[in-house]
Amino acid sequence: xxxxxxxxxxxxxxxxxxxxxxxxxxxxxxxxxxxxxxxxxxxxxxxxxxxxxxxxxxxxxxxxxxxxxxxxxxxxxxxxxxxxxxxxxxxxxxxxxxxxxxxxxxxxxxxxxxxxxxxxxxxxxxxxxxxxxxxxxxxxxxxxxxxxxxxxxxxxxxxxxxxxxxxxxxxxxxxxxxxxxxxxxxxxxxxxxxxxxxxxxxxxxxxxxxxxxxxxxxxxxxxxxxxxxxxxxxxxxxxxxxxxxxxxxxxxx
Amino acid sequence: xxxxxxxxxxxxxxxxxxxxxxxxxxxxxxxxxxxxxxxxxxxxxxxxxxxxxxxxxxxxxxxxxxxxxxxxxxxxxxxxxxxxxxxxxxxxxxxxxxxxxxxxxxxxxxxxxxxxxxxxxxxxxxxxxxxxxxxxxxxxxxxxxxxxxxxxxxxxxxxxxxxxxxxxxxxxxxxxxxxxxxxxxxxxxxxxxxxxxxxxxxxxxxxxxxxxxxxxxxxxxxxxxxxxxxxxxxxxxxxxxxxxxxxxxxxxxxxxxxxxxxxxxxxxxxxxxxxxxxxxxxxxxxxxxxxxxxxxxxxxxxx
Numbered sequence: 001x002x003x004x005x006x007x008x009x010x011x012x013x014x015x016x017x018x019x020x021x022x023x024x025x026x027x028x029x030x031x032x033x034x035x036x037x038x039x040x041x042x043x044x045x046x047x048x049x050x051x052x053x054x055x056x057x058x059x060x061x062x063x064x065x066x067x068x069x070x071x072x073x074x075x076x077x078x079x080x081x082x083x084x085x086x087x088x089x090x091x092x093x094x095x096x097x098x099x100x101x102x103x104x105x106x107x108x109x110x111x112x113x114x115x116x117x118x119x120x121x122x123x124x125x126x127x128x129x130x131x132x133x134x135x136x137x138x139x140x141x142x143x144x145x146x147x148x149x150x151x152x153x154x155x156x157x158x159x160x161x162x163x164x165x166x167x168x169x170x171x172x173x174x175x176x177x178x179x180x181x182x183x184x185x186x187x188x189x190x191x192x193x194x195x196x197x198x199x200x201x202x203x204x205x206x207x208x209x210x211x212x213x214x215x216x217x218x219x220x221x222x223x224x225x226x227x228x229x230x231x232x233x234x235x236x237x238x239x240x241x242x243x244x245x246x247x248x249x250x251x252x253x
Numbered sequence: 254x255x256x257x258x259x260x261x262x263x264x265x266x267x268x269x270x271x272x273x274x275x276x277x278x279x280x281x282x283x284x285x286x287x288x289x290x291x292x293x294x295x296x297x298x299x300x301x302x303x304x305x306x307x308x309x310x311x312x313x314x315x316x317x318x319x320x321x322x323x324x325x326x327x328x329x330x331x332x333x334x335x336x337x338x339x340x341x342x343x344x345x346x347x348x349x350x351x352x353x354x355x356x357x358x359x360x361x362x363x364x365x366x367x368x369x370x371x372x373x374x375x376x377x378x379x380x381x382x383x384x385x386x387x388x389x390x391x392x393x394x395x396x397x398x399x400x401x402x403x404x405x406x407x408x409x410x411x412x413x414x415x416x417x418x419x420x421x422x423x424x425x426x427x428x429x430x431x432x433x434x435x436x437x438x439x440x441x442x443x444x445x446x447x448x449x450x451x452x453x454x455x456x457x458x459x460x461x462x463x464x465x466x467x468x469x470x471x472x473x474x475x476x477x478x479x480x481x482x483x484x485x486x487x488x489x490x491x492x493x494x495x496x497x498x499x500x501x502x503x504x505x506x507x508x509x510x511x512x513x514x515x516x517x518x519x520x521x522x523x524x525x526x527x528x529x530x531x532x533x534x535x536x537x538x539x540x541x542x543x544x545x546x547x548x549x550x551x552x553x554x555x556x
Contacts, residue, residue: 027553028540028555033533034536036532042319057347132350
């Protein structure tokens, strides 16, 4: 009995000694990284777990929303293109009713950016995937209220760049020397007593693509819709997309 | 009980321990008493499937179920392994657009992640969505420099957590990037950003002094390094002490090897970041030994 007690206490003491006096110290650190590639097999149970999610996404992505007879690429024409016009017109058509009901104002024009057209659209069926391809980012639609001076800066930006930034409800005519000949917004010349409601993306509003004139916005109205979702709704509304390059931004040769 | 016997027994045992500790390093040069493996990812951005075969930069790279195979292989060799993530698990593929982060958190739970932190993209569907998705997380979401007390994350996010692995206590805390200008206020709501350096110093004090942690790890979404004065992992390491390892994110930085930075105590703080999209798994091994010889205090760092 006595021996047993000593044994127990001894074990206890060893444990204390090990933990107090002999807590091991850090002596070496090794670091590296391992590539995740096809040399590794796919763990089966996880793969099975992912499958229904993947299938549901694929099904939704392949859902037909609309149709186009022609392929559309942002490089089709120099100053305005079918795909860019379609995108800017879609923003005008889908966001204007929201601005009207929510803020009692109307969109005067739309400006997006050429770089923001992330893919072309092939001829044939337009699916949810198409909307993800042309707009993979999460940017929101916003409306900036600009005074005449800021709108002039916007026009100068387009004149200086001479690339097919998507616009809607604006007309720019350049002279053969590249200078601005004529400009209309909402079919009218600029009126210095009016402010203009320009729909765009939150990326450009924050000065993306050096569109600094948006930083001069007197107010900003949130539409609370992602650009991509707006395009999806636009495709659902129109069973055929017939957008073409037109006269909204041209250079007189 | 005979007190003399007790003391004798104790001395015998302690001298035995003493003897073995002297002999031990000479006989088994390459063996260590304890070995902890830290595995880590950052900025996975909803990349659950590998990149497609025709991807320009990363053809057929990445993929969650491959990562899980690798984790299982490593754990089979060393069960004393922690699996950590440095934020931005959300956003980047339709998995996020369709399910709002649910699948990302479910898979991290299944793979056995212990902790992650809040990246700026975690806010992409709003702070309330983070709170909602946490029901799918069996890991800790750690952040110490966001005051979340007036948000839906109040009580759901801890500043730090201590993990006991094989008798080694590992303190892990999280740091997040300044949200103003990066994330819309509508999304982060009443989250208050606190100075990461000051917060880190407080966290280290709690973990190292109050809780006597053997290792302190920071899960940081501050970013690796900037040209500007903006706080980064490099600056954090330089301006603090007693952080053994910063697992970084946000800048999608690929490092050839973990960075060694001299900290305020003149010791090395390691920083590692493994790119993004689950292309790589970071691995840091910590080896511990009993009774180091006097004077041999420097930790050997093999990177």
